[in-house]
Amino acid sequence: MTPVIGWRFWKIRRTSRDCNLWLRSVIRNELWPPMERFEAHGSSYKEVSQRGSPPEANSTSGIYAHKTSRHALENLDRCWCRGIFLGKVKLWGVIQKHQFGYRAQFAYPLSLHLGICCVCKRIINLKSEPFAIGWATLYITESFSVSGFLCERCNERYYSVDTESSYRELIQLTERYCIKIE
Numbered sequence: 001m002t003p004v005i006g007w008r009f010w011k012i013r014r015t016s017r018d019c020n021l022w023l024r025s026v027i028r029n030e031l032w033p034p035m036e037r038f039e040a041h042g043s044s045y046k047e048v049s050q051r052g053s054p055p056e057a058n059s060t061s062g063i064y065a066h067k068t069s070r071h072a073l074e075n076l077d078r079c080w081c082r083g084i085f086l087g088k089v090k091l092w093g094v095i096q097k098h099q100f101g102y103r104a105q106f107a108y109p110l111s112l113h114l115g116i117c118c119v120c121k122r123i124i125n126l127k128s129e130p131f132a133i134g135w136a137t138l139y140i141t142e143s144f145s146v147s148g149f150l151c152e153r154c155n156e157r158y159y160s161v162d163t164e165s166s167y168r169e170l171i172q173l174t175e176r177y178c179i180k181i182e
């Protein structure tokens with residue numbers, strides 16, 4: 001079966017111990033493993049897929065993706081959009097199609113395109129615009145650092161993070177996952 005290409009948002013996280021960079025789901029606290037397929041973990045979803053029938057229309061499990069980047073951006077929840085990244089995702093397995101997107105059984109990221117400034121919410125093109133990634137370490141619930149993605153203006157005004165090292169960090173992430181910045 002030909003995989004479907006969709007668009008979705010991720011956060012990025014850094015392991016405090018070895019500084020590896022991870023993609024994380026925005027709403028659920030789920031890390032996407034590099035070079036491995038990401039699987040929908042909802043229990044109802046598992047039961048359904050074991051029965052071999054597609055996910056129920058009213059079930060909330062599965063990996064969500066939008067059909068287009070425009071639709072993904074139009075549906076940004078303004079509360080949790082700060083500091084997240086938009087990219088393409090490959091979907092396969094059992095796929096439920098919706099008017100504006102998909103819910104799939106398996107997925108793997110393909111590319112990162114846009115980042116949203118965590119201060120002013122401006123949308124930054126990762127390939128053509130300068131940006132910075134600041135890190136705050138939280139040891140409360142998990143040993144991961146939380147990233148702050150910044151546009152050039154907010155970085156200059158509030159943080160002065162080195163933009164070249166931020167770009168290198170993002171390259172490190174994309175190489176780890178074998179994905180592209182487009």
Ligand SMILES: [Zn+2]
Nearest residue numbers: 117120151154
């Ligand atoms: Zn900004």
